[in-house]
Each structure stands twice: as C-alpha cells, then as structure tokens.
Amino acid sequence: MIFEKLRLVNFRNYRDVVVSFSPRVNVFLGENGQGKTNLLEAMYLISQGDSFRYGDNTTLINSNNQEALIQALITQNDLHYKLKMGLGRSRKVLTLNDKKVSSADVRKLFASVVFSPESLSSIKEGADHRRELVDELLVTYERRNADLISDYRKALKTRNKILKNHLDGGQPLSLTRDLLESLEPQFVRLGAELAYARITALKGLSKEFNNAMQYISGQSAVDISVEYVISDQNALNFSLEEVTFALKKRLQELHDAELSSGTSLVGPHKHDIVFLYGQKDSRFYCSQGQQRAIILSFKMAQIVYHRKAHGTYPVLMLDDVLSELDKNKRNALITFLHEINTQIFVTTTDFTLPEAFSLDQLSVLHIKEGTVLPG
The missing domain is CATH 1.20.1050.90 (RecF/RecN/SMC, N-terminal domain)
Incomplete structure (x- = not known):
C-alpha cells in the first residue's frame, strides 16, 4: 500500500493543499502547532474510516466552514484506488473509486499502524x-x-x-x-x-x-x-x-x-x-x-x-514518537524501520532527524501554518 497523493480542503488548519509522497520515507518537519499531525490524521482517517485522535467532526473542519474534504490516491498490488471523504458537522461520506463504502470496507482493504505519544x-x-x-x-x-x-x-x-x-x-x-x-x-x-x-x-x-x-x-x-x-x-x-x-x-x-x-x-x-x-x-x-x-x-x-x-507490511505513521524515546530505543526503532519494506511517515520538530533515514528514499516536507513546502 502506497499513498501517492493527498488533497485536503478545509481540514483542520489546511485550506486547500495537495501533497505528493515518496514511496519509502516521508518526514514532516516543522515547529509545534503547524499541522504535521493533521496530515497524518487525514491519511489515517481516509484509509481506516476513523481518526486516531479524540473529537467529533466539528474538530476536523476548518473554522468558519461547514464541510471538509479529504482525497487520496493509493496504490496497492499494482491497483490504483481513489478515495474521497466528505466531512460535515454531523456526517461522514466515504467513497472508493466513486462508489460509496463504509469505514469497515476501507479498513479491510488498507492497513495503517500509528505510533503516537x-x-x-x-x-x-x-x-x-x-x-x-x-x-x-x-x-x-x-x-x-x-x-x-x-x-x-x-x-x-x-x-x-x-x-x-x-x-x-x-x-x-x-x-x-x-x-x-x-x-x-x-x-x-x-x-x-x-x-x-x-x-x-x-x-x-x-x-x-x-x-x-x-x-x-x-x-x-x-x-x-x-x-x-x-x-x-x-x-x-x-x-x-x-x-x-x-x-x-x-x-x-x-x-x-x-x-x-x-x-x-x-x-x-x-x-x-x-x-x-x-x-x-x-x-x-x-x-x-x-x-x-x-x-x-x-x-x-x-x-x-x-x-x-x-x-505485505502496513503503512507506518510515527507522530513525534522518536522524541519520546531514549537514545537506545530510538536507534532500535530506526534500525527496525530500515529493515522493513513499506511506506513510512514521520512527524518531527527535530531538523537533524532526516539524517537518521539517509539510507532510504527520503522526502522531507516542511510544514508551516497549514502549508506544505518541499525540503
């Protein structure tokens, strides 16, 4: 499973943004409160049907708006999938290749594992x-x-x-x-x-x-x-x-x-x-x-x-967890990640962290105030 592209419209602090990803390691780099976790949340939400954070739909929609949109292009086993999720204040509509599906439907098809504080x-x-x-x-x-x-x-x-x-x-x-x-x-x-x-x-x-x-x-x-x-x-x-x-x-x-x-x-x-x-x-x-x-x-x-x-391995999402670990556990986890062949997303405020993934195909995206800038 590979996330190729993601689009967010009025999702949390994102107005309208389109992001493309590396098939291996993607590092979301920026200070706290800029929207790094929001990107991970959107990917997890559209591929699993639920968020890994607590809150209702109103917390997902950018203020002063009534609806939000998440779109993703995913490749798996040489097949291409177009996912779309419309979020209202009290409803959630999910489609896969333009056909309405349930959260359970996408959860059975796509696998993601989140590491968070x-x-x-x-x-x-x-x-x-x-x-x-x-x-x-x-x-x-x-x-x-x-x-x-x-x-x-x-x-x-x-x-x-x-x-x-x-x-x-x-x-x-x-x-x-x-x-x-x-x-x-x-x-x-x-x-x-x-x-x-x-x-x-x-x-x-x-x-x-x-x-x-x-x-x-x-x-x-x-x-x-x-x-x-x-x-x-x-x-x-x-x-x-x-x-x-x-x-x-x-x-x-x-x-x-x-x-x-x-x-x-x-x-x-x-x-x-x-x-x-x-x-x-x-x-x-x-x-x-x-x-x-x-x-x-x-x-x-x-x-x-x-x-x-x-x-196959699931997609891995690490939300600022490396900073939560001591040096030995952090090094052990990074070594483990090097050894598995899957797409990885990492959020961090540590500008030296990308060096730890230097052996992998790496994309560094700088996140600032709801905008995404290539590294």
Missing part, C-alpha cells in the same frame, strides 16, 4: 486507549474483524439509545425491558465474538510481542505477557462459550444499574487489557520508559504479524 502512554491511561490498540490489531489479525467491530458498535449504539430513552422518561419500563430482551441475543453474540476475537489475536501475537520486546530492550530474556480482563477476571484462556456465559451473567447482575444509568455497562467496550512485565501489572510496577517500550514492542509485533499473515 498517546499510544505510547496507553498503559497508564484509561482502558479505552488499550482497547483501541487491540482493535487495531484485530483487523491485522483477520480483516473481516472490521465488520465485527462495526456491527458491535451499531448494536451498542441501539442498546444505549433504548436505555437513554427510558432514563429521559420517554419510554415505559415494560417497553424498555421488551426492547432490551429482543436485542439481547444479537448483542451478546456480537459482544462475545468481539471479545473472543481480541483474545485470539492477543494469544496469536504473543511470540512476536516477546521477540520485539527483546529487540527493543536489548535483553535476551524478557517476561512479557497480556491479560484480557472481563469483570475483574483474566479471560485470556476462555473459550467462546465461556465468554458468552460471562457476558450473559454480567447482564443479569447489572440490569437495574443499566436502567438507572441509561447506558450499557456490560460488553467488550468495558473490558480491559493488562500488560504484565515480570508477571507484574505494568501500570503500577513499570517506569514510563518501560511502559513505552512495551507498547512500542506491541506495535512492532503487529507489523511483523501483518507481514506474516498478508505478505
């Missing part, structure tokens, strides 16, 4: 950050999981609407219970399948994860593992039937609480992922440097696994 901090942040890491892995592990994620989100949205309508007083209790009961088989099935898909992917990544951690840390023996937590219980060795049973049981236990809160309190959107270092919870027993090394290794393992599963 937020992702490197995900161990100490909320569980939602760790779930996002694993759900990104899911599509790498099996591309049809993009549909599973999308279907579960739709079922969850419907269920939350039912609960909120009751809480707001617009829906009788008897009707609410009937609606929840009718939705429960589908909700439990999708929730169990999604949770089990996460479990399967995490177990499948174990070898590559440990190898990557040894590579980054420079230690030949590193004890690193993962727990998948359902209702305070490690479910990593659960079968699909056991996951289903656990969800049904929890739904019964929290039935009244869900009615009182007006939102779904049970399901994969509430599960957690715990990274263990030396059999200890890395949230509490690891330094910030060790936590970053764990997530860095996790994403590197995802890249290696993707190559084994699909025969």
